[in-house]
Amino acid sequence: MQAKLEATRDAYGRALLTLGETRPDMVVLDADLSKSTKTAGFAAKYPERFFNIGIAEADLMGTACGLALAGFKPFASTFAIFATGRAYDQVRNSVTYPRLPVVIAATHAGLTVGPDGGSHQSIEDIALMRVLPGMQVWVPADGEEAYQMILAAATVESGPVYVRLGRQPVPRVSPEGYAFVPGTACVLGEAAPVAIIACGVMVDASLQAARLLQEQGIRSQVINMSSIKPLDKSLLASVAGRCELIVTVEEHLVAGGLGSACAEALAANKARPPHLMIGVEDRFGQSGEPQELLAAYGLTPERIASRILQALAQ
């Protein structure tokens, strides 16, 4: 395990440079946020294949579609709040309805955007994207996984992919030799009576929560469900068959996100244990430092662990 921290958006920037070299058909579009989304490195090295569309997210998505029609592999980037909210109809009707192979690499997702506040904290983007027929939704837990996801996204020809990236540096949680495969979860420990299924920055928080639970004698298994769509349904079914409690943890609204996706997949399962869904309840974010916000919204390792203990006691 590497101790070094890397934001998933930085890993995205690294992956773009790799692809720039290996994929001459690949183009990048941004909406005046290239320094923040980390597409600026690609822009500097491959200016002819970079298109700044300005502060116009609807136009960003449509232009990406046109480049896809011309045979290019477009990566369209802006903040998650704008990619999925401001440009929703374009993502639905221009990108996804015609199944164009556009990669929407959206950064600054979730509460951990921090001081920008609730207007900029996308806590509903997973929900908005995963309901679109044919849209894949991937949420990397660390830089390594983000890097691999971007390389994987470049090979998807069948339709669009939404990759949810974060602003904050995060520690590596992926095991050595890990290889991201869409639709396959990454199991981070031995089978245990409690399964903690998380995505994004909540994977590390869940690992820490699992250690806290261990101190109390409670064994739990953390699963990085980074591919929310396609979802690893077979793993979910086997986990449901052997667990006493399923927990989902996400930096996203409880409504419509990872937890909902898992609940939908398990709903018809006879052997279904209780499911504790941890995430943002029905409210918007606010300004604050990332760690303060995670604490204020109940997404710290301590809070995750205590809610699991409560659920087990019921």
Added chain:
Amino acid sequence: MNTILLREKAQLMRRLIMQSIAEAGSGHPGGSLSLAEIMSYLYFFQAKLHATDPLCPERDRIILSKGHTAPVLYAALAAKGYISEAETLTLRKLGSRLQGHPDMRKLPGVEMSTGSLGQGLSVANGLAMGLRLQGKPNKVYAILGDGELQEGQVWEAAMTAAHYKLTNLTAIVDYNGLQIDGHTSAVKRVEPLADKWQSFGWQTVTVDGHSFTDLYRGFHTERDGSPLVVIARTVKGKGVDYMENVADWHGKAPSREQARQYAEMLGVSKDAG
């Protein structure tokens, strides 16, 4: 330019528009009919298209941003021979390749799925950028409605096209002056059209959208390094006297009898099948 051929093709398209919408029982005749000459001019003269292969990689691209007028697009594809006239009668039916709004995944020859207004010009921009990056000589044509210009994304895209100096792009505005709720001047004024486009960095030319020689003049405007918009003055419902300039015919189907009478009037009594 063979204007007799172009006229014949436009009339054929009008007959197919009427018959297909009548058969469907719903659809948008007004803005389809106003485009008949423009589509005939593009598909049979201006655009470089393959005689039999709608997906020929070396083709020019025509994007119908005002996707609700799909019937004129299907009529053009039928006139071109890409689909049969009989298939136009499957418009809007379950399982048809001829969706209510164009679906590129269902019907080859549809360059882009459209229907949610305001989105086509952005796509045309991306295509024009891509073709230029590939060093291809192909041109891109984007057809917009005048009511559609009320969509903000059109103006985002207008800025983009000018910024990137997309000289391989031509936009066409079907300037028929009507939208669902009435005159554009009453619903929300879009004028001054040429001034607006010019201030966004475009070259403009205004033509009679029902005159082939005037369309030729417009499309052959000497380019100054900017994208070009051809503002085509048209009559909504053109060619069907009771539909002309009547907003109610924006989205109302004629009866089968009306379609039959129209075909008869054109002197083309042969059935589409």
